[in-house]
């Protein structure tokens with residue numbers, strides 16, 4: 222979903238211009254030159270479309286944490302030598318690009334969250350509808366599984382994660398039930414957890430499984446999704462070439478808020494620095510220009526429940542050089558935004 226506008230946003234110079242329906246039409250003509258990043262390769266739908274819009278000399282660096290997504294990306298790399306594959310989080314973009322000898326890029330695309338293949342494969346543990354091991358890691362080669370984390374997390378940390386990332390009203394009751402249950406039997410499978418949550422969530426939202434919010438919260442926490450996003454947004458300010466574009470699809474309100482605040486802070490730095498004793502003439506100039514927001518079409522929302530919460534935001538790097546601190550103040554601002562979006566860390570039990 223939002224496939225065409227997310228790709229057009231990177232390569233169509235007219236994207237976002239008033240009077241034109243944003244991103245719905247591909248601009249005929251020249252293929253784009255330069256270096257592009259797809260931070261969330263998945264199965265490569267966005268990357269493949271972007272490649273059709275790129276010149277022969279262009280490069281596309283694709284990231285994914287998931288080894289299965291990387292296997293698909295490597296197949297694509299064998300077919301198309303413009304593709305460079307990185308197994309890792311998009312938060313490590315600056316270091317990974319440096320390793321490839323790349324200093325500046327012309328576009329960065331992120332399609333946040335998990336992919337359909339990840340949800341559909343019961344063995345990944347993301348689905349509360351399918352029996353499978355309670356895993357939920359995007360990168361199955363490292364980190365704690367959900368079962369391991371739930372076996373040792375404290376009541377307070379679990380409550381905060383579920384309340385904050387899941388925006389779940391019954392977070393305390395769910396956390397208490399998990400702690401009580403693990404005293405007798407560990408939670409091993411997705412249905413163990415889904416049934417336990419369903420037994421304590423008393424009011425059900427229309428069309429939503431009672432464990433939806435809890436699964437979402439645990440997944441965001443385990444995969445450090447908001448921390449990675451904060452790192453990537455700060456990195457984008459440094460790596461985007463003047464005129465380069467950022468195109469981000471979010472599904473979660475916390476993610477969308479971070480993207481929106483980052484773009485706003487970089488587009489109106491004077492507002493961010495207003496309370497500092499800086500003379501008007503020395504106020505930092507805009508580093509990004511917002512090119513607006515695109516929502517899914519009615520048809521997309523009808524066909525796909527997930528599409529209903531999707532938002533695409535697009536911004537363009539201005540020609541203003543980064544301030545002498547190399548954007549450190551924006552990096553700090555982004556870290557604060559990310560921290561505001563995270564529950565406070567509490568000691569483990």
Ligand SMILES: C[S@@+](CC[C@H](N)C(=O)[O-])C[C@H]1O[C@@H](n2cnc3c(N)ncnc32)[C@H](O)[C@@H]1O
Pocket residue numbers: 260261262263264265266267268284285286287290309310311312332333334335336337359446449450
């Ligand atoms: C919504 S899917 C992307 C789908 C993709 N646009 C496509 O067309 O197939 C998100 C993908 O990004 C990956 N992902 C999510 N967060 C990531 C991160 N911080 N770093 C790298 N990959 C990430 C997930 O493993 C998943 O494969």
